[in-house]
Amino acid sequence: MDILSSRIILRPGDYRTTLAFYRDLLGLAIAREYPGGTVFFAGQSLVEVAAHGGSDGSRSFDGALWLQVRDIGDAAAELTLAGVAIDRAPVQEPWGLHEMWIHDPDGVPIVLVEIPPEHPIRRDGRRPQD
Structure with a gap:
């Protein structure tokens, strides 16, 4: 497939x-x-x-939207100024990502993520070519 x-x-x-x-x-x-x-x-x-x-009230959402941002602090400030409730303030997680949680009007969880420069996701895993 x-x-x-x-x-x-x-x-x-x-x-x-x-x-x-x-x-x-x-x-x-x-x-x-x-x-x-x-x-x-x-x-x-x-x-x-x-x-x-799903206006019948039976909606549910299992999971979350994952949105990467350039700067988690700037994103938090912008969202606060726009009146968006921050469910969980930015914090560096044990796995190294900076995460902040919000939700949309239907309660869908959204995690905003900043990936620090030293994090493995940001490294080029390809071997240098000779």
Whole structure:
């Protein structure tokens, strides 16, 4: 099986509120819009907010969105100024990443991550070519 692309699809109870959160508060750029939804760029992935949601109240989300930021302190300040509640303030985790947690209007957890320069994720694991 060849996977050519991927995205996360959200089906919020209140499309307009969730759309405004990702577009205006998080500042994600729009990749495309279609009748009934908006797709955002999110680094190397896409987040789609579909207008045909789970308004029956039975929605649940198991997992989290993982969004890498350049500077976790700057992100925390921007989100606070925008009125976004910080569920867990930035902290360096035992595995070396700087993480901060927020949630979207439907309660979907979002972890914002800063990867320090010395972290293994940032190292080039390729062997030098001769």
